[in-house]
Amino acid sequence: MEPPKIWREKRQRYLGIGVKCLDCDYKAFPLTSFCPSCGSGNVQEYKLAEKGRIIQFTQVNQTSNDMMANVPYAIGIIELEDGIKVTGQIVDIDYSLIEIGMPVRMVLRVLSKDGTEGLIKYGFKFIPVD
Amino acid sequence: MNNEDVFIIGHGMTKFGEHFDKSPSSLASQALMETVTNAQLEKELIQSIFFGSLVTNTNSQASVGASCIRECNLSIPLTRIEAGTASGAAAFQQAFQGIRSGLFDCIAVVGVEKLSDFVNSSTIEKILGTTIDYSWEFEMGATLTSLYALLTKAHMKEYQTTLEQLALVPEKNHRNGVNNKNAQFQKEIPLERFLSAKRISEPIGRFDPATHCDGASALILASSEFVSNNLKSNDLTEVLGLGHASDHLALHHRESLTALSATQIAAKNAYDMAGISSADINVxxxxxxxxxxxxxxxxxxxxxxxxxxxxxxxxxxxxxxSEVSINTSGGLKSRGDPFGATGIAQIIEIVEQLTGQADKRQVDDHNFGLTQNVLGTGAMAYVNVFGKKEVKK
Structure with missing residues (x-):
């Protein structure tokens, strides 16, 4: 991944910053400068809900080189409490114990490493809620 | 015939598989020249070419079309069309529009991909990552296979679709592919092999996905006027209807995980344009x-x-x-999937079926055929409907 892209996306990836429309209340992620629903430019950044539940999930065994250190890992679609849906890894739990509907919480983790000397890319993943 | 009719007057393709000794442009040239021969045309009558390919820079060459037409000694307008794994169908629809608009009378479409050059499977995963939401699916850890696993699990949960029913799809397609000389795998695989294979992304097994390979395929499209002026009496395939629709790139933004709405919309548009319904399709x-x-x-x-x-x-x-003959060619699974060449190879199979040239794969009823080519997990879908027409001079 190119450094300008990491810089551009860092607040979304590190903090989970989305956008909400002050005119129609629509919420969206990733960031946009206007409301994807009503088109209004009257939008404000906000922090996504940290908690959500698993909609569907599976396991990844083969991916690009910079993420191969983590395989096999679980990936799923998570619906957050504010209604936003995102794709993310489900970590800190044995794969056989993951279930649809399971409550999870957003955490910051390493997503990929470009070799031993390249950039390390961070982003959010999900862990089970106790 | 009226002036708006568009016909497919020639088709040709390389065998799909591993062509370590061929460059992308030489594969494209081979398919194009075979198509010119098949159409019994002088190649100079082709007025424009659309190329469909996903990977922009195999062998560091950006426009594969430019080197292809040099090899074929043509100097005509060429455009490369990219629509991910549906690039072939996208190029075909551009060519159709070129003729229907009246701007051209005879256009070639070439689809090509050279994926055996990428020896590291991680590189292919990254290429496939560009057909899903690269930033918010792929970089978060999802892969095309894992997203199809989510679609599979959602369908199994909602409709009690079984692993055996799923495995019967590639089992059937391999059986059909046995009789396709251009297929990468012309052999049957027993159902048990699919079911007992290691899961690569649960519930998808190692033998379930289509393979990413090399190949090129080509068609020549012409207006009715061009057909009357240049061709002898023949059974030709007529393009009756087109549909193209899009959906959210990321699965997590979609309303449903158990339907591809882009396919539904594209199909409706194609049927409406053709004036037929899904029940009329034979193959x-x-x-x-x-x-x-x-x-x-x-x-x-x-x-x-x-x-x-x-x-x-x-x-x-x-x-x-049977009720409707699906993937008589063997489908992407048995034929192999060189992304840009796939959408055009699908149309070639329908042309051969409708004109009665499909040999051992031939279906008895062959009045109407259809192709459906999809980008990634369904962010774009292209549906085309074809009929046969006897052209008399």
Whole structure:
């Protein structure tokens, strides 16, 4: 991944910053400068809900080189409490114990490493809620 | 015939598989020249070419079309079209528009991909990552295979589709592919092999996905005026209807995980334009890059009610000469999937079926055919409907 892209996306990836429309209340992620629903430019950044539940999930065994250190890992679609849906890894739990509907919480983790000397890319993943 | 009719007057393709000794442009040239011979035309009559390919820079060459037309000693307008794994169908639809608009009378379409040059499978995963939401799916850890696994699990949960029904899709397609000399794998694989294989992304097994390989395919499209001036009496394939629709790039933004709405909309548009319905289709080539792809396709194209695709496969309703013959060529699974060349190879199979040239794969009723080519997990879908027409001079 190119450094300008990491810089551009860092607040979304590190903090989970989305956008909400002050005119129609629509919420969206990733960031946009206007409301994807009503088109209004009257939008404000906000922090996504940290908690959500698993909609569907599976396991990844083969991916690009910079993420191969983590395989096999679980990936799923998570619906957050504010209604936003995102794709993310489900970590800190044995794969056989993951279930649809399971409550999870957003955490910051390493997503990929470009070799031993390249950039390390961070982003959010999900862990089970106790 | 009226002036708006568009016909396919020639087709040709390389064998799909591993062509370590061929460059992308030489594969494209081979398919194009075979198509010119098949159409019995002087190649100088072609007025424009559209190339469909996903990978922009195999062998560091950006426009594969430029080196292809040099090899073929042509100097005509050329445009490369990219629509991910549906680039072939996208290029075809551009060519159709070029003729229907009246700007051109004879256009070639070439699809090509050279994927055996990428020896590291991680590179292919990254290329496939560009057909899903690269930033918010792929970089978060999802892969195309894992997203198809989510679609598969959602269908299994909602409609009780079974692993056996899913495995019957590639099993059937390999059986059909035995009789396709251009298929990468001309052999049957027993059902048990699919079911007992290691899961690569649960519930998708190692033998379930189509393979990413090399190949090129080509068509020549012409107006009715060009046909009357240049061709002898013949059975030709007429393009009756087109549909193209899009959906959210990321699965997590979609309303449903159990239907591809882009396919549904594209199919409706194609049927409306052709003036026929799904019940009229005798033979169809659909995007079976994963087993669930074919099950979603036969439901979303209207061949079977939503949720009954798995059952239809189990009851043999998609075999050759059954209710609707699906993937008589062997599909992406047995033919192999060189992305840009796939959408055009699908159309070639329909042309051969409608004109009665499909040999051992030939279906008895062959009045109407359909192709469905999909980008990624369904962010774009292209549906084309074809009919046969006897052209008399």
């Amino acid at each position: 169809a080539e659909v995007h079976d890059s994963y087993p669930i792809g074919e099950i979603l396709a036969i439901e979303d194209l209207g061949f079977f009610p939503k949720g009954e695709g798995g059952l239809a496969v189990e009851e043999g309703k998609t075999k050759i000469n």
